[in-house]
Amino acid sequence: MARSNSLCLFLVVLLTAAPLSGCLGGEEVEQDSGFEWGNRSQPACDPVDLNITCKEYLSGFTTPTNSLHHPTEDEVWFSDLDGRILAYNGQSTRLVGNISNLVSNCHTEAGLLGFAFVSNFEENPQILFTYIGTANCETKEVTNLFLAAGDVVNGSLDESSIRTLREIEQTYRNHNGGHLLALGNHTYLWGVGDGGGSNDPLGHGQNNTSSLGTIQHFHYLNDTLMPLHNTTGTAQDYTLHRGLRNPWKFDVDAQDRLWIADVGQNCFEEINLVPVLQSSNFGWADREANREFNDPSDCTAPPSDPPAGMTDPVVVYTHEEGRCSITGGLYMDWGPELWQGGYMYGDFCSGDVWITKDAGNGVWEGEHLLDTDNLLVGFGRGLDDELLLFTWGGTVFELDIYTE
Numbered sequence: 511m512a513r514s515n516s517l518c519l520f521l522v523v524l525l526t527a528a529p530l531s532g533c534l535g536g537e538e539v540e541q542d543s544g545f546e547w548g549n550r551s552q553p554a555c556d557p558v559d560l561n562i563t564c565k566e567y568l569s570g571f572t573t574p575t576n577s578l579h580h581p582t583e584d585e586v587w588f589s590d591l592d593g594r595i596l597a598y599n600g601q602s603t604r605l606v607g608n609i610s611n612l613v614s615n616c617h618t619e620a621g622l623l624g625f626a627f628v629s630n631f632e633e634n635p636q637i638l639f640t641y642i643g644t645a646n647c648e649t650k651e652v653t654n655l656f657l658a659a660g661d662v663v664n665g666s667l668d669e670s671s672i673r674t675l676r677e678i679e680q681t682y683r684n685h686n687g688g689h690l691l692a693l694g695n696h697t698y699l700w701g702v703g704d705g706g707g708s709n710d711p712l713g714h715g716q717n718n719t720s721s722l723g724t725i726q727h728f729h730y731l732n733d734t735l736m737p738l739h740n741t742t743g744t745a746q747d748y749t750l751h752r753g754l755r756n757p758w759k760f761d762v763d764a765q766d767r768l769w770i771a772d773v774g775q776n777c778f779e780e781i782n783l784v785p786v787l788q789s790s791n792f793g794w795a796d797r798e799a800n801r802e803f804n805d806p807s808d809c810t811a812p813p814s815d816p817p818a819g820m821t822d823p824v825v826v827y828t829h830e831e832g833r834c835s836i837t838g839g840l841y842m843d844w845g846p847e848l849w850q851g852g853y854m855y856g857d858f859c860s861g862d863v864w865i866t867k868d869a870g871n872g873v874w875e876g877e878h879l880l881d882t883d884n885l886l887v888g889f890g891r892g893l894d895d896e897l898l899l900f901t902w903g904g905t906v907f908e909l910d911i912y913t914e
Contacts, residue, residue, distance in 0.1 A: 552903030557880040560912065564882060567898055567908040568598060572615075574900040576624050576689075577890035581631040583665070586893050588906070589639070591621035595667060600893050607660070607667030609641065616647035616683070623688025628659075628730065629696045635662040638730065640688045640700060642680070654680050655688065657700060659733070675735045676748075678721050681714075682706025685756040685773075693762065693786070697738065699750070700726040701757040709775060709806050710795035715753050718746070723794060725751040725760070725770070727787075739789075751784070753792040753820065759838035759888055761853070762786050769853050771838025772823070774798055777809035779836035780823035781855065781866065783874070790821045799826040824874045825866050827857075834859040837886045845897050846911040852877075854897070856886040863899070863909070882907070 550572075555564035568574075572592040579586055585599040593610030596603045614620040620642035628636045638659050645651040655678045661671035680686065685703030692698050704714045704723035714722035727750035729736045737747035756773040763769065768786040773779065778799035784790045793816060797803050800822040801811040809828065816822045827833065839855040842865065852867035853874075861882040869875040885902035892898050892908065899907040 550903045552901065552905050553883045555882045555884055555899070555907045557882070559880055562880050563910045563912050564880070564899070564907050566905055567892060567896065568603065568906040569904060570603070571596075571904040571906065573621075573887055573902055573904060574890070574906055575622065575888060577892070577898060577900075577906075578625070578627060579891070579893075581627050584893070586891075587625070588890075589622050589625045591615065591623075593622045593641070595622075595625065595637075595639075597665075598893065606662075606665065607637075607669065609639070609667075609669065609672065612644060612656075612658075612672070613641045614643060614645035614647075614653050616645050616650070617642075619684045619686050620645070620653075623686060624690040624701075626690040626692045626698060629692065629694060630731070631662075634732070636660065637662060637667065638675075638690055638698065640690055642683075642686055642688075643677075645683075650683065652680055652683055654678060655686055655702065657690075657735075659730070673733075675730070678702055680705055681712055681722075687754075687757050689757065689759050691760060691762065696731045697727065697729050699760065699768075699786075700728065701754075701760060702726060703756040704754070704794065709803075710755070713795070715755065715794040716791075716796060718752075721746070721749060723752060723754050724749045725754065725757055725768075750787070751790050751792065753790075753794050753796075755794045755798075758836075761839055761841045763841040763853075764843050769839055769841055771836045771855055773835050774829075775803070776806050777801075777811075777829060779827050779829075779833070779857070781825035781836070781838070781853065781874075782821065783824045784821060791819055793817075793820040793822070796820070797822070799823055824872075825876055827876070832860045833857040833862065837888055840889045840891070840897075842897075844891070844895055848911055849897075854889055856882075856889070856899070858886055858902075861886055880909075 571590045576589045585597045588596050593613045595607035597606045622641045625639035643653040645653040657676040661668045684706040687701035687703040689701040714720045726748040727738045739747045760770040770782040780799040800813045835858040837856045837858050842849045852865040854865050856863040861884045863879045864876040866874045866876040888900040890898035896908045
């Protein structure tokens, strides 16, 4: 049986308003429970399955949000929710950027959300990054989502060079999305949440004039940002996919398919799969997962066919056994052989990790791998292609299959 909102309120108290969460993301939950950062406890990662190992890779983060191999150096850069960017060379870390003066950490879903190296980094060393702007924490001020660029000079971000490329107005403090993914050839995807509040109260998900609840698609070269869908001459020309609640993470596989882990409301979590450039509407908030979305507290609604023009997810799971918020995700065309050919994902609240693979005839089946006992915020790729788990407590773990 799916868990009710009472579980959500219990988790708010227990976990201090976790980020990204389906049941913790609603603005009215925040008002009922009060908001504070609380204690970031850090459990160990001890798999029950002796065939899987989970060991510490790096620590010292507030909450890591992304990792990327440097285009020219033998190091991996990590972004941290608190505004820092750190580089790891296999032996030590160094601070390569700090935009904490620009970002808000007032809300658990605010901060430095993602970054990407530009396509022509060798000729023009820059990074793109996205964040929630600084705010007055005492008044619970709502601030906007920013996309910015900065120059990399002598191996570090030149903070004086930072310039804003786009700003998207937020209506609440949660559901910010913020993932950046480089597609190559100077093109990028940018995930944007529905603007926050429970149940999409302002109808952004199905509003064709809003950038909220979308994945944006843009071209960036030589300090010039351009939309890739020049039809109206407005901000809407940036929108590639819509009908999303909070696309926290997504990835593209070798077949140019886009895997989107979209955080649900009270009942269901979902993974969507479409050709990356096939503009799609994933239904929120007319639908949650593969059901009509009418009563948000009713988790018994049966699956139904999507209306014309809407695309249903390929994987759905419920809020059973303490699960509350999907954390994507990487497509594994690398790493341990047994995990290749599938999409790796997890759940923020329960710490469960799964991989889903094609079972044939368009059916994707999820295999449960382990329960990490951690609050999972994402996955990454290490310096030597290690599979990394990012945790809310600030530790990065390495996940592998045990071999003698």
